[in-house]
Amino acid sequence: MSEPKRKRFESALAQLQQRFGTQVLVPARSTNPRPSTIPTGFAQLDEALGIGGVPRRFITLLSGRGTTGKVTLAYKVLSHAQWSSKRQRLQPVAILDLNASSDPDYLERCGVHLEHLLLARPQPTEDAINLLMDWLRTRPLRAILVDNLSDLTRQPHTARYLAAVLPQMQQRLAQSSCALLFVDDWQPAWQSWLQAFTPPAFQQHAAVHIELQHERWLDRAGEVYGYAARALVKRNRWGRANQSVSLAIEFGETVRARSTW
Amino acid sequence: MTRLWLQNTACTITPKSDAQGQLCAFTWNGRTYHIERVLQHWRVDCDWWSDAGQVSREYWAVTTKADLLCVLYCDRCAQRWYLSKVYD
Amino acid sequence: MSVACCRVPNFLLGMTYRHHPEWMERPLALLGTDEQVWAASPEARVSGVQVQMSAQHARMRCPNVWLRPLDVQACENEHSTLLGTLARSGLPIESPTWGMAYVDMRAVARTALAVRPFCIELGQQVGHALQEPLNVSLGWDTGKFTAHAAAHHARPKHARLVNPDDELKFLNPQPITLLPLPSLTLQQLDWLGIRTLGQFAQLPTNEVVRRFGPAGKYAQQWARGHDTRPVCATERSTPEPIEVEFDPPTALHTAVLEQTWSALQQPLTELAQQLEGCRRLRLDVYFANHETRDIHLAFIEPLGAGAQLRAQLAHQLQILNWPDEVERVHVQVLATGELLAQQLSLFPLDDGQSEMDEMIRALCGRHGAVLLQAHVRDNMHPIAERRFVFDTLARAVA
Numbered sequence: 253m254s255e256p257k258r259k260r261f262e263s264a265l266a267q268l269q270q271r272f273g274t275q276v277l278v279p280a281r282s283t284n285p286r287p288s289t290i291p292t293g294f295a296q297l298d299e300a301l302g303i304g305g306v307p308r309r310f311i312t313l314l315s316g317r318g319t320t321g322k323v324t325l326a327y328k329v330l331s332h333a334q335w336s337s338k339r340q341r342l343q344p345v346a347i348l349d350l351n352a353s354s355d356p357d358y359l360e361r362c363g364v365h366l367e368h369l370l371l372a373r374p375q376p377t378e379d380a381i382n383l384l385m386d387w388l389r390t391r392p393l394r395a396i397l398v399d400n401l402s403d404l405t406r407q408p409h410t411a412r413y414l415a416a417v418l419p420q421m422q423q424r425l426a427q428s429s430c431a432l433l434f435v436d437d438w439q440p441a442w443q444s445w446l447q448a449f450t451p452p453a454f455q456q457h458a459a460v461h462i463e464l465q466h467e468r469w470l471d472r473a474g475e476v477y478g479y480a481a482r483a484l485v486k487r488n489r490w491g492r493a494n495q496s497v498s499l500a501i502e503f504g505e506t507v508r509a510r511s512t513w
Numbered sequence: 514m515t516r517l518w519l520q521n522t523a524c525t526i527t528p529k530s531d532a533q534g535q536l537c538a539f540t541w542n543g544r545t546y547h548i549e550r551v552l553q554h555w556r557v558d559c560d561w562w563s564d565a566g567q568v569s570r571e572y573w574a575v576t577t578k579a580d581l582l583c584v585l586y587c588d589r590c591a592q593r594w595y596l597s598k599v600y601d
Numbered sequence: 602m603s604v605a606c607c608r609v610p611n612f613l614l615g616m617t618y619r620h621h622p623e624w625m626e627r628p629l630a631l632l633g634t635d636e637q638v639w640a641a642s643p644e645a646r647v648s649g650v651q652v653q654m655s656a657q658h659a660r661m662r663c664p665n666v667w668l669r670p671l672d673v674q675a676c677e678n679e680h681s682t683l684l685g686t687l688a689r690s691g692l693p694i695e696s697p698t699w700g701m702a703y704v705d706m707r708a709v710a711r712t713a714l715a716v717r718p719f720c721i722e723l724g725q726q727v728g729h730a731l732q733e734p735l736n737v738s739l740g741w742d743t744g745k746f747t748a749h750a751a752a753h754h755a756r757p758k759h760a761r762l763v764n765p766d767d768e769l770k771f772l773n774p775q776p777i778t779l780l781p782l783p784s785l786t787l788q789q790l791d792w793l794g795i796r797t798l799g800q801f802a803q804l805p806t807n808e809v810v811r812r813f814g815p816a817g818k819y820a821q822q823w824a825r826g827h828d829t830r831p832v833c834a835t836e837r838s839t840p841e842p843i844e845v846e847f848d849p850p851t852a853l854h855t856a857v858l859e860q861t862w863s864a865l866q867q868p869l870t871e872l873a874q875q876l877e878g879c880r881r882l883r884l885d886v887y888f889a890n891h892e893t894r895d896i897h898l899a900f901i902e903p904l905g906a907g908a909q910l911r912a913q914l915a916h917q918l919q920i921l922n923w924p925d926e927v928e929r930v931h932v933q934v935l936a937t938g939e940l941l942a943q944q945l946s947l948f949p950l951d952d953g954q955s956e957m958d959e960m961i962r963a964l965c966g967r968h969g970a971v972l973l974q975a976h977v978r979d980n981m982h983p984i985a986e987r988r989f990v991f992d993t994l995a996r997a998v999a
Contacts, residue, residue, distance in 0.1 A: 273920030319582045323516070323601040344957040355517035355598070356975035356989040366975050368957060371991070374971040383968045390960045466580040476552050476576065479600075517985055557983045568984055584985075597985060 286490060287459075290395060290431050293328035293363075294499050297462075297483050302491025305332070307459055308394075308431045310489070311422065313401070315436040316464035321481040321501045324362060325464070326397050326433050331363035333395035333431060343394040346370040346387055350380060350403035376403045378413045385417065388424040394431070401436040401454060418457050434458070461487035467498060478502035516599040526585060526594045536573060539585060541596055546577040572597070603706040604832055605720055606740040606748035607687060607727060610757060612700025613640035615735045616676050617669070624667065630659045631671040639671055651784075679731065685839065686730040690723060693834035700735075701752075703745055705832035713762040716741055720760050728758060744828030747772060750779050750798075768826040773799025780820045786813055798824040840868035842933040850889045850926035857886075857927050858915050865932060869906035872937055878903030879910065881935040884917075890925040903938035961994050 253261070268276055289305035291298055298304050306312045306329055314322040330345045342365050347354055352373045356366055370393075374380040381404070387393055398404065405411040425432055434454070455461050467480040484496040529538040529545075538547045553574040561567040569589040576582050582600040587593070609615065617640075618625050625642075630650050633639035638659050641650040648663035656668050680699045687694050693705040704723070710716040720739055727737045739760035740751025747763055750772060755761035763771050775798045777790055795801050801809075802824040809817040822828065843864045851857060861884070872878060880903045884896040896917045904910040964972060972994040982988045 272922060276920075317580070318516075319580055319600050321601065344960065351516075353516040354975075355985065356991075357977055357980055357985065358517070359975070360977055360980070366977065369975065370957070370961070370994075371973045371975055372968065372971045373973060374968070379968075379971075383964075383971070386964055386967065390963055392957070392960050469576065476550075476582070479580075479582065559983055560987070570984070 288429070290329055290333045292325060293332055294325070294483075294497075296497040297325075297499060300483070300485055300491075300495040300497045301460065301488060305329075306431050306433065307490070308429050309426050310432070310459035311425065311457055312431060312433045313436060313455060313458035313461040313487075314433060314464065315438065315461070316481075317438040317466065319479065320464035320466050321479070321483075321499060322435055322462075322464045323399065324501055325462075325483075325499070326399070326435055327359055327362035327364055329431065329433060330359075330369070330395050330397055331365075334365055334368055342368045344368045344370060344392055345395045346372065346393050346397070348380060348384055348387075348396065348398045349373045350376045350399060354399065376406060377410050380404060381410070381414055381417060385421060385424065388421065388428055388430065388432070391428050391430075394429065396430055396432050398432070398434045401434045405454070415453070418454075422457065455487060458487060459489040460485070464499075470500065470502060516601055517597065526596050528585070528587075528594050536575070536585075539594070539596075546579055546581060548575045549578050550576045552576065552582075602743045602745075602829070602831070603709070603711045603716060604742060604745050604748045605704040605706050605716070605723065606745070606752040607683070607702050607704060607723070608738050608740070608749075608752040609683065609700035609731065609735050610738060611640075612680075612735065613671060613676060614642055616672065616679055618734055619732065620672070620675075621669075624669070627667055628663055628665060629667045629669060630654075630656075630663075632656055632668055633671055634673060679735070682730050683727060686727050687723070688839065689726075689841075693832050695832045695834060701749075703748065703832045705834070706741070711743075713741065713764045717762060720762060724758075724760050742768065744823070744826065745830050745832070746779075746823035746828040747826055750775050753779060769799075769802075772824060772826055773797060773802070777801050777824075780824065782813070782816065782820055786817070839937055840872065840934045842931060843868070845930040845932065847927050847929065850928045852923065852926045854918055857930065858911075858918055861930050861932060862911055862914065866906055868934060869910075872934075873905045877937045878905045879934050879936075880904075880938040882910075883933045883935050884914075885931040885933075886921065886927055887929040887931070888923070888925040889928050892924045894921055896921060965994060 265277060286303055287307040287309060289298075289301075289303050289307050291305040292301075314326055316322045330347070333345050334342050345364070345368065347369065349371055350373075354371060356371075359369065360366055370387075372380075372383055374383055384396065384398065387396055404414060421432075436454075463484045463486050465482045465484065467482050469476050470478040470480060478501050481499050481501060482496055483499050485491070485493055487493055488495075527540040528536055529540070531537040536548060536551065538545055540546075551573055553572075555572050557568060557570045557572065559568050567590070570586045571589060572584060572586045574582075574584045584597040586595055586597050588595065613631055614629070617629070617631060626644065627642065628645035628648055628650070629642040630638045630645050631640040636656055638650060638652055638654045638656070641652060641659075645659070645663055645666050648666070650659045650663050650666055654662070659666055659668065676699055680696070683700065684694060684696055684702060687702055687704055690704070692708060694702050695705075696702040706716055706719070709719050720741055724737055724739045731737060736757030738752050738755040738757050740748045740753070740755055741760065741762040742748040742751055743765050747768055751761040751763050754771075754775065777796055777798055777800070778787060779798065780787075780801070782790075790796075790801065795804070802821060804821065806818065806821060809821050813820070845860050845864045847857070847860070869879060880900055882898040884898075886894045886896065888894070898913055898917060900910075900913075904913075961972065970993065973991045974994055975989050975991050977989045978987075980988050
C-alpha cells in the first residue's frame with residue numbers, strides 16, 4: 253500500500269474508531285475461528301482432528317467401553333496441558349474423580365505432574381457440578397477432566413441440573429483458557445434410556461467427540477505389552493467428522509512401564 | 514491401571530472356576546465377564562511390619578472376552594475377592 | 602410472627618386483558634409453556650375448565666373456549682415490578698407464585714394496630730407500581746396462612762388486617778378451598794359436607810391424619826390459626842436508582858465515566874458489606890439533543906466495586922454512539938447476587954505464591970473436604986493402593 257493511501261486509510265480508521273469505539277474495526281486475522289489446542293500425544297489423532305489437538309474453551313467428549321484407552325488419552329491431554337504454556341512453567345490441571353478410581357501412580361506414568369494436579373472426589377450430585385463451575389471461574393486451570401459423565405448423570409435430578417447449567421458452563425469455559433474433557437463409559441441402551449439427560453443429548457454440547465473402540469491386543473512372544481484402539485472422531489466443529497485412526501497404547505512406550513502391574 | 518479401586522469399596526467380585534479349579538469368569542456390578550487369558554498370576558505377602566496392616570493376596574492379571582484388561586485379587590486373610598484395576 | 606400477604610387477584614388474566622380488552626367476558630383459557638391451562642376466566646370455569654388441564658381436555662369441557670398462549674415474558678416483568686416495589690421496603694420477601702408475595706414485618710411491628718400505617722403505605726406503593734387493570738389486596742396476620750386468607754378476603758385496593766384475638770372468628774367462615782389441599786381431598790371434604798375452615802378445624806385430628814396423612818394434619822393446624830412457617834426471603838432488595846447530572850453538558854468520556862463511577866461507589870460498598878455484588882446494571886444516558894441511549898450490563902458472576910466493573914463501564918461508554926453532549930445519566934442496579942468465594946482472593950497474597958495455591962485457597966472454603974492432592978510414596982510397592990497417599994487440601998491450606 254502506498255504511503256498516501258495508507259495515511260488515508262489510517263485517518264478513516266481513526267475517525268471511525270473515535271465515533272464508534274475501538275472495537276468497530278478489527279483485523280481479519282484476529283477473528284480466526286480456529287481455537288487454541290492441547291496436543292493429545294498421539295500425532296495421528298491430532299492430525300485427524302485437523303486443529304492439532306483437543307480445543308481449549310470447548311467441551312471434548314471421550315467415550316468408549318473399558319480398556320479402549322479413553323482415560324489414558326485424557327491423562328495424556330492433561331499432561332500436555334501442564335506444559336502447553338509460553339511461560340515455561342507447569343500449569344495446573346484438575347480431575348473431577350466421581351467414581352473415586354483415579355490412580356496417581358498411573359497418572360504419573362502418563363506424564364502428569366502430581367504437584368500441579370488438583371483432584372476432587374465429591375459425591376456425584378449438584379455439588380460436583382457447582383465445584384466444576386467454580387473451577388471454570390477460577391481461570392488458572394488449563395484442563396479439567398470429568399471422570400465420568402455416566403456417574404454425573406445417574407441421578408435424574410443431577411442430570412437435569414447439569415442440562416440446565418450447561419449453557420452457563422460453556423459461557424464460562426469460553427472465557428477461560430481451559431479444555432474441558434468428559435469421559436463417558438459405554439452403557440447399555442436401556443440404561444441410557446432410563447437417564448434423564450443421556451449421553452446422546454450431551455453430545456450436542458461437545459465441540460469434539462471421540463469414540464474409542466478396542467481393536468486388538470499387542471503381544472510379543474505371548475506376552476501382552478499393550479493394546480491397539482481405534483479412535484473415531486464422531487463430531488468435530490472445525491474439521492471433518494467420521495475420521496478414524498488407530499492408536500497404540502503400549503505399556504513400555506505410551507505409558508512409562510515399570511515391572512509392576 | 515487407570516481405574517484403581519481401593520480395598521473394601523463397592524468393587525467386590527464373585528469369581529467362577531471351571532472343572533479344573535481354574536478361574537474362568539467373574540461377576541462385577543451384576544455383569545459376568547468371561548476370562549479369555551490369564552496374563553500373570555502372582556502372590557504378595559508383605560507389610561506385616563507396617564501400621565497399614567499385613568497383606569496377603571493372590572493376584573491375577575487377566576483379559577476378558579469383552580476385551581477388558583484387569584487385575585483381580587483374592588484377600589487370603591478375609592477369603593474375599595476384589596477387582597483391583599481396570600485398564601482404560 | 603408478623604406477616605403481610607400481598608396478592609394481585611387474577612394476575613395472569615389481568616395481564617392478558619391489559620393488551621386484549623376484547624377478550625373480557627369470554628370463556629378464555631390461557632396456555633402456559635407446557636401447553637396446559639395456567640389460568641381460566643370465570644366464564645370458562647363455569648363450563649368446567651380448570652387450571653392444569655390440557656388444551657384438548659379444556660376444549661372437550663367447553664367447546665367454545667378461547668385457548669390463547671400466555672405472554673410469559675410480560676407476566677415475569679410485571680411480577681418483577683411487584684417484587685422490586687416490595688423489596689424497596691428492605692424487608693424479607695418470599696414469593697410463592699406469580700402475583701403474590703409474603704412480607705416479613707417483624708422488624709416493623711407485631712400488632713394489627715401498629716402495622717396498619719405501614720400496610721397502607723406498602724399497598725399504595727404497589728398499587729402505583731402496577732398498571733391497570735391489575736389491583737392489589739393485602740392481608741396481615743401473625744401467620745402466613747391467615748394472612749393469605751385475609752388477602753383473599755380483602756377487596757381489590759383494600760387491606761384486611763386480622764387481629765390475633767379475632768383470628769378464629771375470621772377463619773371459621775372462610776371456604777375450605779383456601780387450603781392448599783389436592784382437589785380430590787377438597788372434593789371428598791365437600792361430599793362430607795365440610796365446606797368451611799371452621800368445620801374442618803373441628804374434625805378429630807386423629808381421623809384427619811388417618812384419612813389425609815400429614816398434609817391433612819398441617820392443613821388443620823392452619824385452619825385453627827396455628828401457622829409457624831417463617832417467611833423465607835427469596836428476593837433481594839436492589840439499591841435506589843441514581844441520577845448523575847452534568848451541568849454544563851459534557852462530551853468528555855472520562856468526565857462521564859468518573860462521575861458515574863463515583864456515584865456508584867456508595868451503593869456498591871453497601872452491597873459489599875452484605876457480601877453482595879452487582880449482577881445487572883442499566884444506564885440511561887440522556888443527551889443534550891434530547892436523545893437517549895441505554896446500556897445494559899449483565900455479569901455472569903456478581904461484581905463488587907472493583908476494576909472489572911469499572912473497565913466494563915468504560916468500555917460500554919466508549920463503544921456507545923454519542924449523538925451530542927451528555928446531560929444526565931440514570932443508573933439503576935437491576936439485580937444483585939452473592940459475591941462468590943473466588944473474590945476472597947482480593948485479600949493480599951504472598952508474592953511467591955503460585956496460581957495453584959491461590960486457587961486452592963479460593964476453593965477450600967466451599968469445597969475443602971473433597972479437594973485432594975496426591976503424592977507417590979513408593980512407586981515400586983507391590984500393592985497398587987499403597988504406592989501413593991492423598992492429602993486433603995483443606996488441611997494443607999490451614
